[in-house]
Amino acid sequence: MRLITLQNATIRHSGTPALESVTFHIDRGEIVTILGPNGSGKSTLLRTLIGALPLSSGSLEKAPGLRIGYVPQKLHIDPTLPLTVRRFLSLPKRIRDDVAEAALADVGIPGLGHRPMAGLSGGQFQRVLLARALLTKPDLLILDEATQGLDQAGSAAFYQKIENVRAQFGCAVLMVSHELHVVMAASDRVVCLNGHVCCEGAPAQVATAPEYKALFGSGTHGTLALYRHEHDHSHECDPACDEHGNHP
Numbered sequence: 001m002r003l004i005t006l007q008n009a010t011i012r013h014s015g016t017p018a019l020e021s022v023t024f025h026i027d028r029g030e031i032v033t034i035l036g037p038n039g040s041g042k043s044t045l046l047r048t049l050i051g052a053l054p055l056s057s058g059s060l061e062k063a064p065g066l067r068i069g070y071v072p073q074k075l076h077i078d079p080t081l082p083l084t085v086r087r088f089l090s091l092p093k094r095i096r097d098d099v100a101e102a103a104l105a106d107v108g109i110p111g112l113g114h115r116p117m118a119g120l121s122g123g124q125f126q127r128v129l130l131a132r133a134l135l136t137k138p139d140l141l142i143l144d145e146a147t148q149g150l151d152q153a154g155s156a157a158f159y160q161k162i163e164n165v166r167a168q169f170g171c172a173v174l175m176v177s178h179e180l181h182v183v184m185a186a187s188d189r190v191v192c193l194n195g196h197v198c199c200e201g202a203p204a205q206v207a208t209a210p211e212y213k214a215l216f217g218s219g220t221h222g223t224l225a226l227y228r229h230e231h232d233h234s235h236e237c238d239p240a241c242d243e244h245g246n247h248p
Contacts, residue, residue, distance in 0.1 A: 019195060026172050031175070
């Protein structure tokens, strides 16, 4: 089932195009990762999909009643604020204790409801954000660099949990990340952005595309040994991209 379809979309900031002629979709159950250098339009794409930014041209279609859960790349909480995990999960809408505990258990941190948010480790904090995003039972879970600040082992553990969440809830997952080695292992499909879609498809195929190599180099060679799934998506590289991944 197709959850979101973006067709030939252009998004402008103060008259300057941030994304041009972008066509994108995500289906139920997929894990899709958006890659691109700084300023390539990754966050712009996410904000457009959730309705926070208007289209300058093109179209955006969402499945009726689509529920979206969102995990930001960072969330500052005043350390002097006496906010426990349990109270945080009840913002803005109060939930029952059993529902809160089940949500924490689903993301692998049962029994932390009494802990202050300011006292959590980075990995625990991100899992609490994930638990809160899952309370709405989303059809689509969006992660905007949700592992920023975690070490490599913490990132790998978080992405493994995302795979488990997808299997448990049947939701689609859309991620933005710079962690190429982990993302390539965790994704069904990869979309490379640089103001437009340069290349997309299954990770093993995108990793060999010249547009991908122009953007990220060959430093991820061999890391696809981590990949655990079988895929039949073919990569689709923009013929208008030059050897550096740029659009004329």
